[in-house]
Amino acid sequence: MMSTITLDRPTEQVTSKEASIAAQTVLELRNIEKSYDMKTLIIKDIDLQLKQGEFVSIIGPSGAGKSTLLRCINRMIEPSSGDIIFDGTNITQLSKSALRKQRTKIGMVFQHYNLVSRLTVFENVLHGRFGYKSTLQGILGLYTEEEKMLALSILEKLGMKDHVYKRCDQLSGGQKQRVGIARALVQQPKLLLCDEPIASLDPNSSKVIMDHLKEISQSMGITVLVNLHQVDVALKYSDRIIGLNRGSKLFDDLPKRLSQMDIRNIYGAEVDELIFE
Amino acid sequence: MEHTALLQGIHVKNGKIKTRTLTKATITVRAVIIFLTIFTLIGPFLLKYSTIDWPTAIFYTFDNLKMMFLQPAFNQITFGTAITQIVITLALAFLATILGAFVSFFLAISTAKNLAPASLSNAIIAFNSVIRAVPTVLWVLIFAIVAGLGAVAAVLGMMLHTMAYLTKAYAESFEEIEEGAIEALRASGASWWHIIFHCVLPQSASYLVSWTFLRFETNYGVAIAMGAAAAAGGIGFELFMSSSFYYDLHEVGMITYCALIVAIVLEVIALQIKKRLMTQ
Amino acid sequence: MTTTNFLRMKKWKMTGIIILLLAITYGSSMITDFDVMKGIKSIPGTIAWIATNLIPDAAAMENLPKVLSRLWETIILSVIASTTAAVCAFFFAIFGSKTTQINRILAFSTRLIASVFRNIPVVAWALVLVISFGHNVVTGYFALFISTFGTLVRMFMETIDEASADGVEALNATGATYFQMVFKGVLPDTMPQMLSWLFYMIETNIRSATLIGLLTGTGIGYLFDLHYKRLDYGTLGLITLSIIVVVIAIEFTSNKVRRMIL
Numbered sequence: 001m002m003s004t005i006t007l008d009r010p011t012e013q014v015t016s017k018e019a020s021i022a023a024q025t026v027l028e029l030r031n032i033e034k035s036y037d038m039k040t041l042i043i044k045d046i047d048l049q050l051k052q053g054e055f056v057s058i059i060g061p062s063g064a065g066k067s068t069l070l071r072c073i074n075r076m077i078e079p080s081s082g083d084i085i086f087d088g089t090n091i092t093q094l095s096k097s098a099l100r101k102q103r104t105k106i107g108m109v110f111q112h113y114n115l116v117s118r119l120t121v122f123e124n125v126l127h128g129r130f131g132y133k134s135t136l137q138g139i140l141g142l143y144t145e146e147e148k149m150l151a152l153s154i155l156e157k158l159g160m161k162d163h164v165y166k167r168c169d170q171l172s173g174g175q176k177q178r179v180g181i182a183r184a185l186v187q188q189p190k191l192l193l194c195d196e197p198i199a200s201l202d203p204n205s206s207k208v209i210m211d212h213l214k215e216i217s218q219s220m221g222i223t224v225l226v227n228l229h230q231v232d233v234a235l236k237y238s239d240r241i242i243g244l245n246r247g248s249k250l251f252d253d254l255p256k257r258l259s260q261m262d263i264r265n266i267y268g269a270e271v272d273e274l275i276f277e
Numbered sequence: 278m279e280h281t282a283l284l285q286g287i288h289v290k291n292g293k294i295k296t297r298t299l300t301k302a303t304i305t306v307r308a309v310i311i312f313l314t315i316f317t318l319i320g321p322f323l324l325k326y327s328t329i330d331w332p333t334a335i336f337y338t339f340d341n342l343k344m345m346f347l348q349p350a351f352n353q354i355t356f357g358t359a360i361t362q363i364v365i366t367l368a369l370a371f372l373a374t375i376l377g378a379f380v381s382f383f384l385a386i387s388t389a390k391n392l393a394p395a396s397l398s399n400a401i402i403a404f405n406s407v408i409r410a411v412p413t414v415l416w417v418l419i420f421a422i423v424a425g426l427g428a429v430a431a432v433l434g435m436m437l438h439t440m441a442y443l444t445k446a447y448a449e450s451f452e453e454i455e456e457g458a459i460e461a462l463r464a465s466g467a468s469w470w471h472i473i474f475h476c477v478l479p480q481s482a483s484y485l486v487s488w489t490f491l492r493f494e495t496n497y498g499v500a501i502a503m504g505a506a507a508a509a510g511g512i513g514f515e516l517f518m519s520s521s522f523y524y525d526l527h528e529v530g531m532i533t534y535c536a537l538i539v540a541i542v543l544e545v546i547a548l549q550i551k552k553r554l555m556t557q
Numbered sequence: 558m559t560t561t562n563f564l565r566m567k568k569w570k571m572t573g574i575i576i577l578l579l580a581i582t583y584g585s586s587m588i589t590d591f592d593v594m595k596g597i598k599s600i601p602g603t604i605a606w607i608a609t610n611l612i613p614d615a616a617a618m619e620n621l622p623k624v625l626s627r628l629w630e631t632i633i634l635s636v637i638a639s640t641t642a643a644v645c646a647f648f649f650a651i652f653g654s655k656t657t658q659i660n661r662i663l664a665f666s667t668r669l670i671a672s673v674f675r676n677i678p679v680v681a682w683a684l685v686l687v688i689s690f691g692h693n694v695v696t697g698y699f700a701l702f703i704s705t706f707g708t709l710v711r712m713f714m715e716t717i718d719e720a721s722a723d724g725v726e727a728l729n730a731t732g733a734t735y736f737q738m739v740f741k742g743v744l745p746d747t748m749p750q751m752l753s754w755l756f757y758m759i760e761t762n763i764r765s766a767t768l769i770g771l772l773t774g775t776g777i778g779y780l781f782d783l784h785y786k787r788l789d790y791g792t793l794g795l796i797t798l799s800i801i802v803v804v805i806a807i808e809f810t811s812n813k814v815r816r817m818i819l
């Protein structure tokens with residue numbers, strides 16, 4: 001269904017080269033470090049590679065630096081040192097406007113949904129197209145019919161088509177998060193960064209959201225990187241898990257290789273309350 | 278085919294898909310903005326201008342502003358006088374605030390919905406909005422007819438607006454007190470005045486103090502204006518004299534700077550207080 | 558034991574504060590020549606005076622057209638000064654607010670400029686402008702514009718600060734430009750509150766315009782001054798009454814609109 005609507009950014013690699021693309025690296029982090037105060041390192045020397053269509057979770061205790069790391073990737077937070085190579089471009093070197101162009105290819109999903117609450121679902125989703133427009137087109141809300149159809153088709157996929165004209169402050173948490181995901185998808189991204197997308201949701205909505213994210217990575221070939229609090233959720237959905245503790249990467253492997261020992265290392269003393277109840 | 282299915286339940290107008298449906302709120306906002314825009318565009322043509330020589334006027338304005346802000350100096354009065362007059366202005370503002378606060382307290386306990394009957398409350402609210410509708414300077418001039426121009430008229434005139442403002446602020450603070458706390462005292466047979474002094478007042482004291490100070494800040498500005506426009510004394514009167522009597526813009530500038538510094542100090546304190554109010 | 562101590566302390570503190578306030582009140586009335594007794598006595602006198610003199614009589618009604626035309630002028634002045642100031646204040650507010658600031662130096666300077674503009678007494682602007690522009694509506698317009706601008710920057714900035722910064726973050730992440738972020742991320746959520754402040758300023762400016770009119774010899778303030786000096790109390794009553802009607806009408810409308818848009 002998605003392929004029926006084509007937009008200005010050509011979807012270069014679709015069917016023919018699928019096999020080779022599966023191994024293609026979308027994002028590479030090299031020696032990323034971050035310090036807010038020039039003294040303590042919040043992120044310590046992180047190396048990371050993400051492949052196309054991969055579903056990767058970052059787990060770790062509160063304050064480990066998960067959100068910071070995620071925001072370093074699209075430079076919402078400026079990393080102190082290191083290189084970010086996204087889609088063949090070194091993002092760390094880019095000027096402001098070039099960075100904006102790159103950001104269109106990186107969708108972001110937030111814990112608190114981050115919607116503009118007085119606008120409709122439709123308008124919020126279309127905000128994802130701003131990176132492709134001139135300032136004036138964006139301000140005047142001039143979207144092409146193709147863009148609107150794309151937004152509608154994504155909303156339908158996420159089961160939100162009945163709510164297109166609702167104001168976002170009238171939605172439930174799970175619905176808001178689906179709008180958040182739709183806004184990210186309308187960007188036609190190669191990478192989706194999700195910062196605790198289910199931390200404010202009840203178990204049922206959480207499952208819906210995680211299922212959608214998994215589906216996105218599998219059928220659309222979008223790489224999904226998710227910060228999670230819940231180890232069990234990470235185990236269930238991920239192709240790969242990354243364990244973060246005090247800014248250091250302690251684990252980076254398949255879910256099945258995550259041992260109790262690893263979990264204890266990642267979470268420290270907290271662990272016993274966390275899963276062994 | 279696929280498109281038609283997708284467009285089910287979607288508003289399309291002139292071949293364009295609508296991204297929002299009009300609600301009462303959006304229509305109102307648009308109507309208000311359109312009205313204000315049109316009014317602003319045609320408004321200037323409805324005014325009568327006596328002939329203005331624009332280039333000259335603008336040139337003189339900049340010249341005057343330069344004299345005022347870049348070459349401030351005391352000529353008719355001394356720095357000491359300016360300080361004294363500022364203190365007098367502060368004193369006028371203080372008197373209006375404290376007297377207004379005193380009256381407001383009693384009006385507020387008769388206005389707060391959890392303490393007073395609705396009819397009394399509404400009557401006071403209506404009374405206050407009439408009081409507030411009349412500009413302070415008119416109140417001062419009206420009081421001056423009976424009491425003579427000067428401090429008495431100025432303080433009383435300023436007090437009225439203070440009263441209207443603080444009554445509302447105090448009453449809102451009272452209304453935020455938990456119903457349970459008042460209920461408990463009422464159940465124990467406490468009299469109305471007991472409830473006021475042992476529950477309402479202690480619980481809302483910090484709010485009352487904050488609001489009162491915020492109003493004091495406002496009243497300082499009002500007091501300057503009353504000094505200039507209603508001869509109430511203080512720094513405003515000196516401002517009026519040096520500009521309208523001596524045409525001494527250097528001195529106007531100097532006085533403005535003195536008044537400004539005090540105003541900014543008051544504003545900084547008020548902002549701190551407000552921050553504390555918010556986080557409480 | 559400690560509780561009684563604490564209570565006693567608190568009582569002393571309260572007594573101390575009350576004594577201090579009384580002392581300042583006393584001191585203030587000394588230096589300003591404010592006679593409390595005279596003040597209290599003149600209240601009933603003034604009320605009685607208002608009830609008997611401040612009534613528009615037949616002679617006053619002849620001035621009605623003049624009053625209405627000056628009042629209309631004052632309304633136009635207040636509205637256009639408020640709307641134009643609001644547009645300028647909006648841009649200053651987005652540069653000054655923590656959520657939407659471009660950099661800290663620019664934010665600090667915008668806030669400083671706005672603070673200076675609102676804290677310089679409006680009478681000072683009026684008195685200076687009247688020298689170059691004369692007894693003219695333009696004087697009133699600029700004086701109102703400057704003070705409204707200063708106040709609205711502060712109000713708008715607080716509104717933007719209080720609104721959630723979440724939408725801003727999301728729009729930045731999609732690659733939106735700065736002004737797309739401002740107009741689509743910040744404006745929709747803050748517009749009703751800002752309109753509400755605008756109404757408040759229009760209402761306030763009707764009153765300020767009277768004050769400025771008195772000082773600069775324009776608008777309804779000039780008319781009041783004229784009849785005040787002529788001891789024509791009937792007309793004063795008419796002017797006061799008409800201001801009351803206009804201000805309350807604006808307050809009423811703005812309350813209605815506010816309820817519809819919030």
Ligand SMILES: Nc1ncnc2c1ncn2[C@@H]1O[C@H](COP(=O)(O)OP(=O)(O)OP(=O)(O)O)[C@@H](O)[C@H]1O
Binds near residue numbers: 060068
């Ligand atoms: N803007 C900031 N300035 C200074 N320190 C910060 C800032 N943001 C985060 N930190 C610090 O960086 C560390 C990591 O924070 P971060 O939000 O990345 O952790 P997290 O793993 O996402 O935690 P949580 O699970 O609670 O969301 C914390 O110690 C936090 O105090």
Ligand SMILES: [Mg+2]
Binds near residue numbers: 066067068196
């Ligand atoms: Mg986090």
